[in-house]
Amino acid sequence: MPREEWYVMSGSDIHGGETSPSIFEVEKHAATNDKQKPISPGNPRRSEEEAEKQLAHRSSSPPQHEGTTKHQNPLDDWNGPADLDNPHNWGTWTRVYHATVPGLFGFVVTFGTSVYTPALPLISTSFHISHTTALLGLTVYTLGLAFGPVISAPLSETHGRKIVYLVSSPIFMLFTLGAGFSNSFASLIVCRFFAGMAGSPALAVGAGTNADLFPPSRRAVVTSLFLMAPFAGPSLGPVIGGFAAQYKGWRWTQWCMLFISVAVYALALPMKETYKPVILARRAKKLGISAEKPSAQSSAAVKSSLVQNFIRPLHMLCTEPVVFFLSLYNAFAFAILFLFFAAFPLVFQRPPYNFTTSQSGLTFLGIGLGVLLASLTGVLIDRSIYQPQHQRASAAGKPHAQPEHRLYSAMVGSFGIPLGLFWFGWAAEAGRHWAVLVVAAVPFAWGNLCLFISAALFMTDIYGPRNGASALAANGIFRYTLGAVFPLFTVQMYQKLGTGWATSLLGFLSVLMLPIPWVLFKRGPDIRKRSRYPVVM
Structure with missing residues (x-):
C-alpha cells in the first residue's frame, strides 16, 4: 500500500472493511521509508495535505480491476477534491x-x-x-x-x-x-x-x-x-x-x-460536524452501507486513544528535548500569568494605590492588550516572513519550509517576558503611577502568547498531526499544572521578598529560559535527527 494511502487511513479512524495499521506500525513504517527515500526535487517527501489530496483524487477515479470497490466506498475518503462535504470546501x-x-x-x-x-x-x-x-x-x-x-x-x-x-x-x-x-x-x-x-x-x-x-x-x-x-x-x-x-x-x-x-x-x-471520519460514516449510513467495526478493532481504537492522549504525551515530555524545553518555557510563562491573579490585588489594593476590587480588576486590561498585539504579531510574521520562506521552498522542489521558521514569534517574544517583569516589579517597588504598572504588563502578555503560538506551530510541523497533538497535550498538562500551583505561594513570596525582588526573581528565571527558541532555531535540524518519533526533516 502506498505510504500516503495508509497514512491518511491510519490518521482518520477509517471504518472500512480492512483494518488500519496501529499507530506504532505507522510511525515505524514512516521512519523506515524516510530513511530509504532521499529528499530531492525529483522525489520530495509529501506533506500530509498533498498526500490527502492525492488519495482523494484516486478515490474519485474508476477502480483499476473489476470488482474492486475500495476507492468507491464512501467510508474510504472524499469523493474528490471538490467534495462539498469536505469542510475545506465550505464557504x-x-x-x-x-x-x-x-x-x-x-x-x-x-x-x-x-x-x-x-x-x-x-x-x-x-x-x-x-x-x-x-x-x-x-x-x-x-x-x-x-x-x-x-x-x-x-x-x-x-x-x-x-x-x-x-x-x-x-x-x-x-x-x-x-x-x-x-x-x-x-x-x-x-x-x-x-x-x-x-x-x-x-x-x-x-x-x-x-x-x-x-x-x-x-x-x-x-x-x-x-x-x-x-x-x-x-x-x-x-x-x-x-x-x-x-x-x-x-x-x-x-x-x-x-x-x-x-x-x-x-x-x-x-x-x-467537522470531523472527517464521522462525516464519512454518516454519509455511508444514508447510503445503506454498514459502518460497524469488529470488537477487536474497537478495542484497538480505545488502546490507541489512551496511548495518544495520556501515555504518549508523558513519554514525549520526558524523552523529546523539543517538547520538554518548549513546554517548560511555555508552562513557566503561563504560570506567571496565573500568579498575577494573586499578585495584582496585593500590589494595587494596598498603599500607595489603594484600589477597590473593581479598580484592581481593570488593571488586567494591560494583559488583554498584550494578547491582542501578540495575535496580530503572529499573523504579521506569518505573512511577511514565513510565507516567503514557504514559497522559496516550494520553488526549490521542497514541500514546505523548515519548521524552524515557525520560531520567529517566540524569538522576538522571549524579550518581552523579562522586560515586562522587571518593569512591573521595580515600578511597583518605587511607587510609580499605576498606569506605568499597567503598561508594563503589555510586553509580558505579548511575549507570553507569542511564545505559545510559535511552540504550537513548531511542534505540529515537526511531529505531524498525530504526534503533534500528543506534544501539544504534554504542553497543556505542563502549563496548567504549573498554573495551578504558582498562585498558592504568591502571597508568601511577595510578602517575604517585596514586589521588586519577587517579580525580579521571576524575571531572572525567564532570562535563563530566553535562549530556548534561539537554540532550537540554530540547532533544530540536529536535534530532530535524534528524535525517537518520526519527524519532518
Whole structure:
C-alpha cells in the first residue's frame, strides 16, 4: 500500500472493511521509508495535505480491476477534491463561524479561571478560611483543565467534535451552578474541579476543529486568532469579576460564567460536524452501507486513544528535548500569568494605590492588550516572513519550509517576558503611577502568547498531526499544572521578598529560559535527527 494511502487511513479512524495499521506500525513504517527515500526535487517527501489530496483524487477515479470497490466506498475518503462535504470546501464565512465557536468556548472556560480571583477576600470571610486556602478554588479548576482532555479527546475522535461541545458545555454549566450555590468550601472546591474538567474539551478539541476546517498553509493565521480567545479569557475575568464581587457578592462571579456560557451554547447549536471520519460514516449510513467495526478493532481504537492522549504525551515530555524545553518555557510563562491573579490585588489594593476590587480588576486590561498585539504579531510574521520562506521552498522542489521558521514569534517574544517583569516589579517597588504598572504588563502578555503560538506551530510541523497533538497535550498538562500551583505561594513570596525582588526573581528565571527558541532555531535540524518519533526533516 502506498505510504500516503495508509497514512491518511491510519490518521482518520477509517471504518472500512480492512483494518488500519496501529499507530506504532505507522510511525515505524514512516521512519523506515524516510530513511530509504532521499529528499530531492525529483522525489520530495509529501506533506500530509498533498498526500490527502492525492488519495482523494484516486478515490474519485474508476477502480483499476473489476470488482474492486475500495476507492468507491464512501467510508474510504472524499469523493474528490471538490467534495462539498469536505469542510475545506465550505464557504469562507461558514468555516469562520465553525472556528469562532470553539474559540468562544475556550474564552468562557479560561474566563472561569480568573473571574474567581477578585472574590477571594469575600470567600475567605464567608467560609472562614485563609487567603491561600481560598486560592484552591483557582487551583482545582485549573487542574481540571489540565486533565480533562485525556477523556474528551478520545470521545471527539469516536463521536465527532460537535457532540463533545454540546454535551460537555451543559455539564460545565451545571457544576458552575453548583459552585454558585455552595454553602461550604468543600462543595465549592468539588464543583469548581468538575466544572474545569467538563469545560476543558473546548481547549482540547478546538485545535482539532481548526485542523478540520483549514489546510496547513493557513495554520499560522488561524492558530494566532484562535489562541487569542483562551488567552483573553484570563485577562478579562478579573475585570468583570471585580465589579461582580464588589457590588453583588462572590456568587455572582459564578453567575457571570453561567450567563456567558448560555450565550455561547446557543450560538453553537447550528454547528455542523467537522470531523472527517464521522462525516464519512454518516454519509455511508444514508447510503445503506454498514459502518460497524469488529470488537477487536474497537478495542484497538480505545488502546490507541489512551496511548495518544495520556501515555504518549508523558513519554514525549520526558524523552523529546523539543517538547520538554518548549513546554517548560511555555508552562513557566503561563504560570506567571496565573500568579498575577494573586499578585495584582496585593500590589494595587494596598498603599500607595489603594484600589477597590473593581479598580484592581481593570488593571488586567494591560494583559488583554498584550494578547491582542501578540495575535496580530503572529499573523504579521506569518505573512511577511514565513510565507516567503514557504514559497522559496516550494520553488526549490521542497514541500514546505523548515519548521524552524515557525520560531520567529517566540524569538522576538522571549524579550518581552523579562522586560515586562522587571518593569512591573521595580515600578511597583518605587511607587510609580499605576498606569506605568499597567503598561508594563503589555510586553509580558505579548511575549507570553507569542511564545505559545510559535511552540504550537513548531511542534505540529515537526511531529505531524498525530504526534503533534500528543506534544501539544504534554504542553497543556505542563502549563496548567504549573498554573495551578504558582498562585498558592504568591502571597508568601511577595510578602517575604517585596514586589521588586519577587517579580525580579521571576524575571531572572525567564532570562535563563530566553535562549530556548534561539537554540532550537540554530540547532533544530540536529536535534530532530535524534528524535525517537518520526519527524519532518
